[in-house]
Amino acid sequence: MKPLLFLLLATSLLACTPARYYVVRHAEKAPPAQGSDARDPQLSEAGKQRAETLAGLLSRKKIRQVFVTNTIRASSTAAPAAQQHGLEPQVYPGAADSLFIGKLRSLKGTTLVVGHSNTVDDIVNRLAGEEKVKGDLPESSFDRLFIITRRRGHYTFKELQYGQATP
Helix, strand or coil, rough: CHHHHHHHHHHHHHHHEEEEEEECCCCCCCCCCCCCCCCCCECCCCHHHHHHHHHHHCCCCEEEEECCCHHHHHHHHHHHHHHHHHCCCCCCCCCCCCCHHHHHCCEEEEEEECCCCCCHHHHHCCCCCCCCCCCCCCCCEEEEEEEEEEEEEEEEEEEEEEECCCC
């Protein structure tokens, strides 16, 4: 009887464990270096600083998973936070398709997702289950941090500005 009671209690507690998603756009891009791929630039110095600022904000958040697109700027934005949590970022296709959103929703604990100006809104809106971000982020916007929390099947949303403000 006691093992069954323990199992039911443990299952109940796991079901109540919140999931939290931090979703950001990659940090500022550097102008493409001569001879480099203009479609996949490095981070600028401001972008590197923003990535460090993000890591500082998330340092006590017990990040369990990090997802990035297969781009230098997304990987470089996530790298400081992933390193401080001892994680290897997982590459996702970039689109907020049903498969990726389903995977995110199945996770427990805290997850960081680094996207792009034209995908962050889709990721946030699909995770939240309703429109919270209206359309693509402006091309000059790098300072938005979106937090979606799932607790007992209910989603909450918060938007913050982090690091140096951008237009």
